[in-house]
Amino acid sequence: MSKLTEWVNASPERERLFAQEQLIVDAAEEIWAAMEKAQKSKADLATALGKSKAFVSQLLTGSRNMTLRTLADIACTLGKRPCIRLLDAHESDAWQAVDAVLLSRRATSFAEVKVSNDPAWGEVIALPTNKAA
Amino acid sequence: MDEYHSGCLLTIWLCEGAEASWDEAETSVLEAHKAQFRALLKRLADFGRLRVPDHMNSEGDGIHAVKGTSGLRAYGWFDQVNGRRAFIISHVILKKKQKLDPADLARARSRKEEYQRKRSEGT
Numbered sequence: 001m002s003k004l005t006e007w008v009n010a011s012p013e014r015e016r017l018f019a020q021e022q023l024i025v026d027a028a029e030e031i032w033a034a035m036e037k038a039q040k041s042k043a044d045l046a047t048a049l050g051k052s053k054a055f056v057s058q059l060l061t062g063s064r065n066m067t068l069r070t071l072a073d074i075a076c077t078l079g080k081r082p083c084i085r086l087l088d089a090h091e092s093d094a095w096q097a098v099d100a101v102l103l104s105r106r107a108t109s110f111a112e113v114k115v116s117n118d119p120a121w122g123e124v125i126a127l128p129t130n131k132a133a
Numbered sequence: 134m135d136e137y138h139s140g141c142l143l144t145i146w147l148c149e150g151a152e153a154s155w156d157e158a159e160t161s162v163l164e165a166h167k168a169q170f171r172a173l174l175k176r177l178a179d180f181g182r183l184r185v186p187d188h189m190n191s192e193g194d195g196i197h198a199v200k201g202t203s204g205l206r207a208y209g210w211f212d213q214v215n216g217r218r219a220f221i222i223s224h225v226i227l228k229k230k231q232k233l234d235p236a237d238l239a240r241a242r243s244r245k246e247e248y249q250r251k252r253s254e255g256t
Contacts, residue, residue, distance in 0.1 A: 004138035004145075004171055017165050021172035025188070029176060032185045061187045061202050062169065 024062040027071065032060065034078040048077040134214075134221065134248075140178025143211075143218035148244050155225035158205060162227065166203035173199050174207070177220060192233060196223075196241045204228040208241035212248075221248065 001009070008018045035045060042060075046053045049070075058064035059074075068082075075082045135152065137145040147155075159167055173188055177199065183189035189199050192208070197220075199207040209222040223244035226237055 002136070002138040003147075004175060007171060008168075014164065014168060017168035018172060021165070021169040022175065025169070025172040025176050028185050028188070029180070029183065036184065057187070060185055063202055 021062070024066075027066065028060045028062065031074055031078070034075070034080050038078045040078065045074065045077060049073055137222070138174060138178050139217075140175060140180075142181035143178055143220055144214060145174055145178050146214060146219055146221045148209075148221060148223050148248065151222045151224050155207075155222075158225045158227040162203050162205060166201060166205065170199070170201035170203070170205045170207075173201065181218060192238050192241070194238070194242050194245075196238060196245065198233075206237070208237060210241070210245050221245075 008014055035041070040048075042056045043053050046056045049056070055064065059066050059070065071082055134146045134148055137147050139145075173183060177183050177189070183199065187200060187202075189197055191197050195210050196208055197210065199209070204227050205225060206228050207222045207225045209220050212219050212221055214221070223241040224237075226234075228234075
């Protein structure tokens with residue numbers, strides 16, 4: 001168990017707070033990635049939403065609560081749609097692991113990649129080799 | 134160095150003394166802000182980077198700062214440890230001013246140089 005996990009698991013209150021903050025951080029990071037891809041600045045997003053730049057900044061830092069409506073508006077403005085899924089707590093890293101695999105496959109021609117330290121995911125997942133390469 | 138957390142893409146390590154500086158920095162910080170800081174570190178470990186400039190920025194000389202909303206800052210650098218990508222935390226502070234204190238950058242730079250010297254000596 002990592003020091004981070006130990007800290008989070010120390011009390012139900014911490015688990016709850018960490019889950020909240022993780023979702024806020026993940027949402028901000030995903031929005032920023034979409035903004036970069038769409039080549040839109042905070043000011044562009046603010047204008048499209050009819051809000052101030054400070055409003056967008058506060059959403060991205062988590063100092064202002066983002067409603068689902070605002071998230072949908074932001075996604076729409078960026079040509080995206082939000083994807084909401086509720087996973088079991090122990091599955092929380094699974095989608096990230098898949099994401100990591102995809103990133104690794106894109107970045108390199110690794111035939112194998114270790115995707116997580118979670119024992120359940122600790123085994124090396126064999127990926128098909130690129131026959132064309 | 135102590136391993137702090139291993140994510141999908143990189144492992145976060147703590148330099149000697151980093152944990153003590155972290156404990157000291159957090160003495161007056163709310164639990165929610167502590168949780169936010171750790172959520173940033175988990176995201177960094179899982180995705181290998183933090184894109185939002187309010188979450189992480191470069192301070193020059195290869196030193197980066199993970200930035201909590203409460204003013205918590207973890208200074209460190211990216212490297213490879215045991216063949217795996219790593220973010221090595223030099224120290225953690227509770228930033229009181231908007232501007233970077235040059236002493237914090239110097240402290241991180243000095244830790245990085247010491248780490249690189251030890252690594253080249255194989256110790």
